[in-house]
Amino acid sequence: MKKPNILFIMTDQQRYDTLGCHGGRVHTPNLDSLAAQSADLRAFFTQAPVCVPSRCNLFTGRYSHSHRVRQNHARLPHDEVHLFKVLKQAGYYSGYIEKNHLLADQEMRNFDYLDMEEQRSHDEERTAFWQFRASRLKALSEQGAWASAAFHDFDEKHTDTWISGESACAFLDTVPADKPFCLTVSFADPHVPHIAPRRFEQMYPLDQMELPGVPAEALNSKAPRFRIKRHVQQIDQASEQDKKRYLAVYYSMISFVDEQIGKILARLDQKNLRDNTIIVFTSDHGDFAFNYDMCKKDLVLLDVLLHVNCLISFPKKIKSGIYDKTMAEQIDIVPTLLDLCGLEIPFGCQGASLMPLLSRQCTRHKDKVYAEICPPHYRNPYHTPEEFLAAWNTGHADPAHPLYGTSRFNIPGDYSKMVRTPTHKYIWYAGGFEELYNLTEDAEELVNLAGDNRYAEIKTTLKEKLLLWNLETEDPRDSWHQGKQELQYSRWLRS
Numbered sequence: 001m002k003k004p005n006i007l008f009i010m011t012d013q014q015r016y017d018t019l020g021c022h023g024g025r026v027h028t029p030n031l032d033s034l035a036a037q038s039a040d041l042r043a044f045f046t047q048a049p050v051c052v053p054s055r056c057n058l059f060t061g062r063y064s065h066s067h068r069v070r071q072n073h074a075r076l077p078h079d080e081v082h083l084f085k086v087l088k089q090a091g092y093y094s095g096y097i098e099k100n101h102l103l104a105d106q107e108m109r110n111f112d113y114l115d116m117e118e119q120r121s122h123d124e125e126r127t128a129f130w131q132f133r134a135s136r137l138k139a140l141s142e143q144g145a146w147a148s149a150a151f152h153d154f155d156e157k158h159t160d161t162w163i164s165g166e167s168a169c170a171f172l173d174t175v176p177a178d179k180p181f182c183l184t185v186s187f188a189d190p191h192v193p194h195i196a197p198r199r200f201e202q203m204y205p206l207d208q209m210e211l212p213g214v215p216a217e218a219l220n221s222k223a224p225r226f227r228i229k230r231h232v233q234q235i236d237q238a239s240e241q242d243k244k245r246y247l248a249v250y251y252s253m254i255s256f257v258d259e260q261i262g263k264i265l266a267r268l269d270q271k272n273l274r275d276n277t278i279i280v281f282t283s284d285h286g287d288f289a290f291n292y293d294m295c296k297k298d299l300v301l302l303d304v305l306l307h308v309n310c311l312i313s314f315p316k317k318i319k320s321g322i323y324d325k326t327m328a329e330q331i332d333i334v335p336t337l338l339d340l341c342g343l344e345i346p347f348g349c350q351g352a353s354l355m356p357l358l359s360r361q362c363t364r365h366k367d368k369v370y371a372e373i374c375p376p377h378y379r380n381p382y383h384t385p386e387e388f389l390a391a392w393n394t395g396h397a398d399p400a401h402p403l404y405g406t407s408r409f410n411i412p413g414d415y416s417k418m419v420r421t422p423t424h425k426y427i428w429y430a431g432g433f434e435e436l437y438n439l440t441e442d443a444e445e446l447v448n449l450a451g452d453n454r455y456a457e458i459k460t461t462l463k464e465k466l467l468l469w470n471l472e473t474e475d476p477r478d479s480w481h482q483g484k485q486e487l488q489y490s491r492w493l494r495s
Helices: 029-036 051-060 083-089 124-142 160-174 198-202 216-221 224-232 240-270 330-341 385-393 453-472 479-492
Strands: 005-011 039-041 093-098 113-116 150-152 181-186 195-197 277-283 310-313 321-323 369-373 416-420 424-429 434-438
Touching: 005 240, 029 240, 029 277, 029 310, 051 083, 051 330, 083 093, 083 181, 083 330, 093 160, 113 160, 124 150, 124 195, 150 198, 150 240, 160 181, 160 240, 195 198, 195 240, 198 240, 216 224, 224 385, 240 277, 277 330, 310 330, 416 453, 424 453, 434 453
Parallel strands: 005 181, 005 277, 039 321, 093 113, 093 181, 150 195
Antiparallel strands: 039 310, 277 310, 369 416, 416 424, 424 434
């Protein structure tokens, strides 16, 4: 019997609350329809709040401290076993579209079908669109992410979101009939810079945009990086209209992606492929969207960045419905897919298959989730925005990072780790700072209880769980396993 196909759709920087079916303001009819036919995991968390570590976690089923990618601008080490290696060895026809932020260039070339945003041809109009995009990136760099948001009047056919939808359909038109396939459509939207076709402007008028009620004052009890980041992003220069425009364009980008997803799913149906195709939809992380009067993302471990959507559809084996009574991590996706495909889960994979839950053999999966992130300089020596800017302005800030350079937006911060249960969250910082939140009473994580003696026992318990997690998830692979890894790698590489 032919193994199931896999259609893996992901977006970049999309919050959990931006699906209509999750009570969001955003118009997402195609994803809402998919959710109705899927296991809708409503307590699903990413293990890192920024692109590259998150994607490396997702496609290896391993935590950052095991695969060693803790920051952006890195790529997965070549000796890591990821989903695409396993599927290639199993005879899958593989395709990858648009945003990478995962594998080194030489590994990306091993997909049978590859359509990367940076490799696409540029005619005169597409060049003009990219020049416009560059102008929005310049506004982001000089002012802050809020300043990048804009609607545009370019032909949508020149946008990467539209091109990726067409490319996915072309892939489905040409897949070999005698092989199972795995297609990953990795939309770069709704990541900054926030730009969207102007036709969506009427869908999200600024006077109907509601800014979150979580104030900047909520940052006062958090780690210093929060206040420094907000200050250097120059949020105080943004008007209320600027902030509403950011949200309107952000929502528009999501609706535009939703249209492309509808197009892809329609082609899947036209080719009679849906019945034997596992469909996954998720995102790598969220966006502040002006919670805490901040926007974009950052190297911090709040739910607005870590709580993301996850839909898994495969009616043959997965019971559709809302799964909101138990927690799940993004590292659970790879073992789940391999379980569904009848393939061996690689040694060292740290996630757990969701299939006992999704087949309704049980009602519980996990009662806690973890996350971690490492900013450019590991520890933050600054306690206030003024300290950092004084050092920056006098040339005494930390030396240029070898990858990040000397941008004032790439500020130092403390390596941090988090454990979250349904009721509480504890965050440890390498510099000694701690955060503790009672999520039952404070879902928006406003009041840091780490110094409250009434919560000392809870803090100690969570700290012990975090320590035990670090001990139990040390990379189990050793030199004796290297031969097998090299064999897997050689099979992935083309001769």
